[in-house]
Amino acid sequence: MSLQVETQKIGTTLVVRLNGELDHHTAELVRQQVDQELDGDVFKNMIVSMERLEFMDSSGLGVILGRYKKVSQHGGKMALCAVTDSVRKIFELSGVLKILPLYDSEARALTEMGEA
Amino acid sequence: MSLQVETQKIGTTLVVRLNGELDHHTAELVRQQVDQELDGDVFKNMIVSMERLEFMDSSGLGVILGRYKKVSQHGGKMALCAVTDSVRKIFELSGVLKILPLYDSEARALTEMGEA
Amino acid sequence: MMENFMRLEFSGLSANESFARVAVAAFVSQLDPDLEELTEIKTVVSEAVTNAIIHGYEGQAGNVVVICRIEGQTVEIMIEDQGQGIADIEQARQPLFTSKPELERSGMGFTIMENFMDDIEIKSELGRGTTVRLVKTIRSAQVLGH
Amino acid sequence: MMENFMRLEFSGLSANESFARVAVAAFVSQLDPDLEELTEIKTVVSEAVTNAIIHGYEGQAGNVVVICRIEGQTVEIMIEDQGQGIADIEQARQPLFTSKPELERSGMGFTIMENFMDDIEIKSELGRGTTVRLVKTIRSAQVLGH
Ligand SMILES: Nc1ncnc2c1ncn2[C@@H]1O[C@H](COP(=O)(O)OP(=O)(O)O)[C@@H](O)[C@H]1O
Ligand SMILES: Nc1ncnc2c1ncn2[C@@H]1O[C@H](COP(=O)(O)OP(=O)(O)O)[C@@H](O)[C@H]1O
Numbered sequence: 001m002s003l004q005v006e007t008q009k010i011g012t013t014l015v016v017r018l019n020g021e022l023d024h025h026t027a028e029l030v031r032q033q034v035d036q037e038l039d040g041d042v043f044k045n046m047i048v049s050m051e052r053l054e055f056m057d058s059s060g061l062g063v064i065l066g067r068y069k070k071v072s073q074h075g076g077k078m079a080l081c082a083v084t085d086s087v088r089k090i091f092e093l094s095g096v097l098k099i100l101p102l103y104d105s106e107a108r109a110l111t112e113m114g115e116a
Numbered sequence: 117m118s119l120q121v122e123t124q125k126i127g128t129t130l131v132v133r134l135n136g137e138l139d140h141h142t143a144e145l146v147r148q149q150v151d152q153e154l155d156g157d158v159f160k161n162m163i164v165s166m167e168r169l170e171f172m173d174s175s176g177l178g179v180i181l182g183r184y185k186k187v188s189q190h191g192g193k194m195a196l197c198a199v200t201d202s203v204r205k206i207f208e209l210s211g212v213l214k215i216l217p218l219y220d221s222e223a224r225a226l227t228e229m230g231e232a
Numbered sequence: 233m234m235e236n237f238m239r240l241e242f243s244g245l246s247a248n249e250s251f252a253r254v255a256v257a258a259f260v261s262q263l264d265p266d267l268e269e270l271t272e273i274k275t276v277v278s279e280a281v282t283n284a285i286i287h288g289y290e291g292q293a294g295n296v297v298v299i300c301r302i303e304g305q306t307v308e309i310m311i312e313d314q315g316q317g318i319a320d321i322e323q324a325r326q327p328l329f330t331s332k333p334e335l336e337r338s339g340m341g342f343t344i345m346e347n348f349m350d351d352i353e354i355k356s357e358l359g360r361g362t363t364v365r366l367v368k369t370i371r372s373a374q375v376l377g378h
Numbered sequence: 379m380m381e382n383f384m385r386l387e388f389s390g391l392s393a394n395e396s397f398a399r400v401a402v403a404a405f406v407s408q409l410d411p412d413l414e415e416l417t418e419i420k421t422v423v424s425e426a427v428t429n430a431i432i433h434g435y436e437g438q439a440g441n442v443v444v445i446c447r448i449e450g451q452t453v454e455i456m457i458e459d460q461g462q463g464i465a466d467i468e469q470a471r472q473p474l475f476t477s478k479p480e481l482e483r484s485g486m487g488f489t490i491m492e493n494f495m496d497d498i499e500i501k502s503e504l505g506r507g508t509t510v511r512l513v514k515t516i517r518s519a520q521v522l523g524h
Contacts (some may be wrong), residue, residue, distance in 0.1 A: 002250055023250060023278050023282065024249055024286065025249050025250065030302040031336070055275075057275050057278040057279075058338045058340040058344055059278075059282055063336055065336070074328050080283075086271040086275070090340070093327075093338045093347055094328070139392075139428065140425065141392035141393050173421050173425055173490070174425055174486040178484040180484040181484060182482040202414065202421070206486070209489055209490060231447055236388075236391060236393065236394070237388060238394070238397070239388070240384065240387045242382075242383060242385070247408050250404070251404045252382070252400070253400040255397075255404060257400060259394075295383075
């Protein structure tokens, strides 16, 4: 599979690290794995870390917005971090950056979420 | 272009370093650049160094055998060095290794050629 | 002037989305695009091929066709399906419009294609299929005077 | 069981040899081949496509077609041209036989195809063209129990 999804629980925040290529084919993986975590545990917030995401198209945007809806329905916050230039462009075009904060690094995102 | 050809004169030996992919399309580059060196100067021997050759097919074999003919017509010796496994397999299949010595490293090939 | 052509046809399976991107990128790489241009081309191919699979064939079997033509520094890419077709192209092109919100589509596919390419043309007929034509001139090699 | 199909058609230009290798490798990569298997497949595609361009079309314009079919862990690759054709297939398959020694051909193309693949079939008709059919079962993924 061309995408690896790594999840880690830090305090009440779920950190999701994406490694590889996120498209319609691999979006299903993210949906399943993240929802399993979200449904099984009481997380408040979520950070999506994209340092090693080499490719993302609008299907990736869709799955991230879908998780954002879930998290905010439960009163949680969500943040993105460490995106490459081309991925940033897709977030910018969609206006997502008006609702989702984007941080340079995972550490910074964790601090802002109050987890560090 | 997907192949870089680097040539260096060491004593009476011409060292040819191939970097990238050697196929029918890029073989022409090797032919031109090496023949220009061979025709312009009096080299006795030749070493083809393949440490950074990522791909080679039988067109690569053809261009190397063509240079071998030229060098041996002038009483010179030729050696190959630092090939990857798949490239070695192509040399083996063709029986080329019965006439052309293969060394682990460029340094070793130079020693054997009497240049170091 | 460089002229080149390729036509790629494949099963409309989601596993082929990355294959289609890689194939088009390998074809276009002869124009010496920079990394940004190459990523933009990969992205739009991914968008249009995904649309053919999800919206065109809606999970039914069907082939997707990708045609690339190079003329000079310009590449023309056509992505075709023989699926459902689009009822209202104007509406489909609106940012954030999607007919499949239940599949968590973002509705940004056409907007991304418009932004990443120089030109886009959409032809569609209900019940017959859709063709998206995308054009981009690769500038990076020109700047270097290749 | 996995089933997948692709058909690639392109101008018979030497610049497309690497494109064809990359495209087939990207398609076959869904079977999780190891690096050796992938290199072998790239090599045989390169051999057959180069032959279509050099021997089939002899520098004339013409399209090359590459068809790949995946069934389970087995990939079938067909490389077709509509060029000169081969007069004597037996002779053509001999190691070191080449009809174009002046182009520094090594005559090892078919021998490499035979060695790197499980099966090879050559069909050719003078003046009509040549089809090479290559088959290989990818074993690496099976070992890992995918
Ligand atoms: N190949 C196609 N076949 C049928 N309908 C399509 C096709 N491509 C796009 N559409 C329609 O256009 C809409 C907008 O497409 P797009 O901007 O890519 O967003 P999304 O794919 O996220 O829905 C789709 O929701 C669909 O209704
Ligand atoms: N597609 C083709 N069309 C016509 N002749 C071909 C084709 N492929 C191979 N041949 C013939 O078969 C011979 C052997 O091919 P091959 O083993 O690949 O060696 P080489 O390409 O080095 O000549 C060629 O020299 C040519 O005469």
